[in-house]
Amino acid sequence: NAGVTQTPKFQVLKTGQSMTLQCAQDMNHEYMSWYRQDPGMGLRLIHYSVGAGITDQGEVPNGYNVSRSTTEDFPLRLLSAAPSQTSVYFCASSPGQGVYEQYFGPGTRLTVT
């Protein structure tokens, strides 16, 4: 099993550009989520999904969109990149929502200039 994979590993965007961060898991997990990690702030939840076709907002959803058309994939779309979105983005999955171990991807380091 590859676990949770994320692409790209690094990305530089100019303000106003859009892009999609890819996330895939091969563990047949129902729950997937996106976090951003900024220095000294730990992990903040952007969006999550409890199953294909179902998504919901987390703590910091503004400026981001998600969709979940399959169990395996959960892409995160930046609509119009801003310097405040410079961060490391992690995708995670778990068998369900709640008291389950979360499996994290390796992260995408995004810089917006």
Next chain:
Amino acid sequence: LAKTTQPISMDSYEGQEVNITCSHNNIATNDYITWYQQFPSQGPRFIIQGYKTKVTNEVASLFIPADRKSSTLSLPRVSLSDTAVYYCLVGLSNYQLIWGAGTKLIIKP
């Protein structure tokens, strides 16, 4: 409103036992505590999880006192490879997740 607080950083030496405490007020009986470990340029990795008293696995122990206002991650006989950031996470019964800001643990030879 639940909130988690952990020390920003800690130092210790190889072979020592390290205890990292997380304060979390206002958590309910069925809220759970989880600890994750993160190395540079990697995603967090699950260490241990529990609701009350003591839980032990092959790498760590988790102590949760009766008042549940804090929890302590205990790493026995640490090595240089335990240098990492450790995150406390409280999972509430409404599925809300409260992450701590992380504790940077540095192990010295």
